[in-house]
Each structure stands twice: as C-alpha cells, then as structure tokens.
Amino acid sequence: MADFKKNRPGKFLQDLDNSDYLSIFDDISDGVIVANADGVIVYYNRSMSLIDELDPDNVIFRKLTDVYDLDDNSSIIMQCLSKQKPIIDEPIYYRTRMGKFANTIHNAMPIFSKNKLVGVICFIRDYHALSQTIASMPLPGKDQQFDNASITFDRIIGKDPVFVDAINFARMASSTPSPVMLFGETGTGKELFARAIHNHSSREAKKYTPVNCAAIPENLLEGILFGTSKGAFTGSIDKAGLFERTDKGTIFLDEVNSMPIGLQTKILRSIQERSVRRVGALEEIEIDLKIISSVNKDPHISISDGTLRSDLFYRLGVVFIHIVPMRERMGDLGLLVNHFIGKHNIILGKNVKKISNEVMKLFKKYNWPGNVRELEHVIEGAMNIVGTDEVIRSKHLQTHFLNRPLKAKSEVNKKRHDDAFIEDGYFHLIKNTSDHEKNIVENALLENRGNITKTARFLRISRQLLYYKIKKFNISRN
Incomplete structure (x- = not known):
C-alpha cells in the first residue's frame, strides 16, 4: 500500500502535467489506457470501455491485473513497464474479470519523467473494428477532388514517347482478363493508371478495390483479402474478404512487393485456381477478378533480395508496364x-x-x-x-x-573515378548503373540476333520491359 501511495494516480498526473493532455484521447476511435509505474490505471477512455464493455468508473484507480484476467507476464502494459521499451503492434487475446473476451492489437510506450519511469500509455485497437474499417473504406467520391469514374487514359497528362507507350500498353491491356503489373517509383501515377484500366474495361460498372499492401498490418492482411470463417480463431466471424466482395470487378494490389512472402504464396494459388478460401474454412469460393498490381522498385531486384516471389511476379506481370519517373x-x-x-x-x-x-x-x-x-x-x-x-x-x-539539392546537368564538370561517375564532386551511381544495364541489353540482343522474344526470355524480363529498355537507351536492334 505504501508503494501505491508513493505513486498515487494524482501525483502521477501532476508529474506529467497531463491533466489537459489526456482529454485529447477522450473521443478517438482507439482504446487508450494510461497506467502508472505500479500498473494502476489512471486513464481509461470511452473507446476502451466499448471494447471491454466496462464502466470507466469501475476501472480507474484499479490495478490492471484486477481488471483483466492477465498477469505481469501476459499483460502488454506490464511487459512494457518491465522492459521499459515500446511494444508495437502486438496482438493479444484477453478476457476481462467480468468475462468479456477481446481480440486486440496493442501499442504500449513507457513514459519517463526526468529519466525515471513513471508509467505507460497504451493504444488498443479492436481487431474486428480495424479489419472492418479497412475492408469497408469508401473509394474517393464525387465530393472529393475528382470523380473516379471520369479517370480515363485521355486525362493522363504526358506526351513523352515512352510515357505514351505505357498509356497505349495499358489501354490495350484493359480489354483482356490478363493480370497487369505496373512498375514505377512512388508518385509516378500507378493508381491513376490502375483506375484508368478499370474504367476502360468491360468491368467499369463493377467494383474497383484498391489495396495498399504496405499500409495494412501483416497480421490483418490475410483476413482482409481472403475473409474469415467462424471458428478459425477465437472470436472470428464469417466475413467475406476483399477478393470475394470485388467479384466480377477489379482489384488493385498496390506495392505487392511489400506483402509477406507466405501471403504471396496464397495470392498466387488464388490467381491460378480462380478461387479463394477464407481463413479457417475448407470450401473454395470461385471468383472472377481483373487483377492489377504494382511494385515501386525493379521486380528483379525484389526477387533477388527475397521480397517478391518470382512465380508470383511472372503470374501478375503477364502485362508489365513501366511508368517512367518525372x-x-x-x-x-x-x-x-x-x-x-x-x-x-x-x-x-x-x-x-x-x-x-x-x-x-x-x-x-x-x-x-x-x-x-x-x-x-x-x-x-x-x-x-x-x-x-x-x-x-x-x-x-x-x-x-x-533548400533541396538540384539535379546535376550535363554542362557541369564531369570526370571518372574508379568505376563510378562523378558530377560536381558527387558519385553518380545512377549513371554508372545505366551504362552497365545498357551494355547488358546490347549484348543480349547481339547474342539473340535482335530477336525480341528470345532476348526477353534470355534476360528474364517481359517483352514490354525490353522494348522500354531499347527506347530508353536508344539501342538499335540491328
């Protein structure tokens, strides 16, 4: 009891000067718990009371282990106090002392005052609420900056020959059921191309679903894409995934190279079988989808560094379109x-x-x-x-x-240093890499007597990408 008085809730809040600060969390959608160094709850917001189905008045100033059926080893907050380090995106299934079960994701961070641990703040997101939020996010509508239905190839701005070729490839690919992969750096317009392909296709009246594979937590992505079956795990419910919900339409898997390798295997199987199996289910559900994907770096590099399955790349990249950078x-x-x-x-x-x-x-x-x-x-x-x-x-x-550095121009001082190219005193690795890549393409064309199909197969790239390289480096097939 002496220790509790020493770290009594009032003193803890005064030490942090948090009286006004904590009110910020009253109405946010995440549950928020603040506990002092003894594990006594000193703040408990409305969203947390909805997750736990508990009255905040019956929680405040009580020990965590008295409120939840957890001990010092199984409680994320108590672990954070013990380790004095943040615990991020930690899934936990727990039960309150009143018998309510919850499946959640915790983000707990220790709070220090004058280098002394004084407590923990923990943000809790209910699994089902999060998956439902992501799965049901509305697409941008007419009340936003643009009407998605009006995004067509005619509205994509650009007259650069290579860029125009990319538009033409995309236009032709929109009339087929084959998968399309877009390759381009962040900000080049991959989402614009994907929407234009959908709007130019026979599926334009059907649903278009964009999925940012890099933005969704790994432990949620599988359930969101494939859906879940009741009994798959404690608290799971029967719920269709985005593949099912987009049936007959178009799904855009943005930055597919950021998707976990294990999930890539399941994606590949679904594409090949034209069906999905919900998490925990036995039966297959047939689907009919136009699949557009994107990668933000060279897929061959992603394959070599183990972040992209080669067989998935070849399946998704039946039509491969490179969107050139600015x-x-x-x-x-x-x-x-x-x-x-x-x-x-x-x-x-x-x-x-x-x-x-x-x-x-x-x-x-x-x-x-x-x-x-x-x-x-x-x-x-x-x-x-x-x-x-x-x-x-x-x-x-x-x-x-x-204040940002400007691009070096051709008229500045240039010289060679070892194997790297230097402009204005800076190593120009991009230039060196481009020269090397050009030599590889030229030698491959020479080896295959200028035959595009054989050369593309020799280099393990698509014909479209090879055409792009030939134009980019101004290579003569003769």
Whole structure:
C-alpha cells in the first residue's frame, strides 16, 4: 500500500502535467489506457470501455491485473513497464474479470519523467473494428477532388514517347482478363493508371478495390483479402474478404512487393485456381477478378533480395508496364505545371496564369524524387500563398523545396573515378548503373540476333520491359 501511495494516480498526473493532455484521447476511435509505474490505471477512455464493455468508473484507480484476467507476464502494459521499451503492434487475446473476451492489437510506450519511469500509455485497437474499417473504406467520391469514374487514359497528362507507350500498353491491356503489373517509383501515377484500366474495361460498372499492401498490418492482411470463417480463431466471424466482395470487378494490389512472402504464396494459388478460401474454412469460393498490381522498385531486384516471389511476379506481370519517373520525362514539365495550376485555380479560387522563368529553371534543374505527385504538391503549396499574383515566383515556393539539392546537368564538370561517375564532386551511381544495364541489353540482343522474344526470355524480363529498355537507351536492334 505504501508503494501505491508513493505513486498515487494524482501525483502521477501532476508529474506529467497531463491533466489537459489526456482529454485529447477522450473521443478517438482507439482504446487508450494510461497506467502508472505500479500498473494502476489512471486513464481509461470511452473507446476502451466499448471494447471491454466496462464502466470507466469501475476501472480507474484499479490495478490492471484486477481488471483483466492477465498477469505481469501476459499483460502488454506490464511487459512494457518491465522492459521499459515500446511494444508495437502486438496482438493479444484477453478476457476481462467480468468475462468479456477481446481480440486486440496493442501499442504500449513507457513514459519517463526526468529519466525515471513513471508509467505507460497504451493504444488498443479492436481487431474486428480495424479489419472492418479497412475492408469497408469508401473509394474517393464525387465530393472529393475528382470523380473516379471520369479517370480515363485521355486525362493522363504526358506526351513523352515512352510515357505514351505505357498509356497505349495499358489501354490495350484493359480489354483482356490478363493480370497487369505496373512498375514505377512512388508518385509516378500507378493508381491513376490502375483506375484508368478499370474504367476502360468491360468491368467499369463493377467494383474497383484498391489495396495498399504496405499500409495494412501483416497480421490483418490475410483476413482482409481472403475473409474469415467462424471458428478459425477465437472470436472470428464469417466475413467475406476483399477478393470475394470485388467479384466480377477489379482489384488493385498496390506495392505487392511489400506483402509477406507466405501471403504471396496464397495470392498466387488464388490467381491460378480462380478461387479463394477464407481463413479457417475448407470450401473454395470461385471468383472472377481483373487483377492489377504494382511494385515501386525493379521486380528483379525484389526477387533477388527475397521480397517478391518470382512465380508470383511472372503470374501478375503477364502485362508489365513501366511508368517512367518525372526526371526521365522532363519534356512534359510545362504540360503538367499548366494542368496543376488549372486544377488548383478551381479548388483554391485563384487566377494564376503561369510560373515565372526563374521557377521553371529551378524545376528543370530539380531531380523530383517524389515525381509528379511532388510537383503537384509544390504547385499547390505555392498557390496557397500567391495571393492575388497571377504568376508563381520563387518567393512563393516553400523553403524546404528551395533548400533541396538540384539535379546535376550535363554542362557541369564531369570526370571518372574508379568505376563510378562523378558530377560536381558527387558519385553518380545512377549513371554508372545505366551504362552497365545498357551494355547488358546490347549484348543480349547481339547474342539473340535482335530477336525480341528470345532476348526477353534470355534476360528474364517481359517483352514490354525490353522494348522500354531499347527506347530508353536508344539501342538499335540491328
């Protein structure tokens, strides 16, 4: 009892000066528990009371082990107190002392005051609530910045020859049931291409479901995609997954290379069998889907580093489309700038006509690591502070953009150093890698007498990707 008084709840809150701070958590959707160093609950929000079906008045100032059927070893909060380290995304199935079962995911973080452990704050998300939220997230609608049904290939901005080829490949692929894989860096427009393929297909009236494979916790992704069967695990219910719910439509698996390898195996099986099996179920459910996937780095690199199954890549990449980064289609810069100015004039109620010559020079020198998405954000940021000016000038650009390094140009000092290329004193590994890649493609074409099919098979890439490489490096098949 002496220890409890020493760390009594009131003193704990005063030490942290948290009286107003904790009220922030009153109405958030996650359950929140704050316990002091003795494991006594000093804060318990409304969402947590819904998860546990307990009255907060019967929980506050009680020991965790008195409220839950847990001990110091099985309680995530008590483990966090013991280890004095954060415990992140830890699934736990527990029971309250009143008999309510809950299947949850915990994120517990220790709280220190003057280098002394004074308590723990824990965020709890109910498994079923989380999976239902993700599975039922609405697609952007007409009340947002664009109407998804109106996203067509004609609305994709660009005249760069390689980029236009990508659009044409995607347009042709939309009329077939074959899977399509989009390869492009973050911000190049993979989601735009995927929606355009769906809207140009015979499935346009059916459901389109985008799934960000990198954003969903690994322990939830399988149930969300395939669904669950009652009895599969404690607390599970019969629920259709996204594959079932999108039947006859199109599903877009974004950043599929971030998906766990074990789940990739199940995805491959479902594609081959054209059916899904819910988690814990025995029967197969037939599905008819157009599958579009994307990777944000070269799939051959992902295969070699073990993050992408080669057989899944060959199955999903029947049609492989490379969307080139912004730095390789700088001829489209003016078109894109004018497009985004027009778009945000409407959204922000502005009357901007153009960007200044100085800003255009800065844009042309910049490497655009965030690609087209970054360009739009830079334009939008400038238009928020342009006032009544009809021209975006350098003074309107955000400081973080102006302070970023610019792209080295051909006129700067260049020299060789060992096997790397140097521009302005910096190793240019991209240039060195491109030269090496060009030599490989040229030698492969020479070895196969310019035959595209044989060369693509020799390099273990698709014909579309080989055509892209030939155009990119200006290689003559002769």
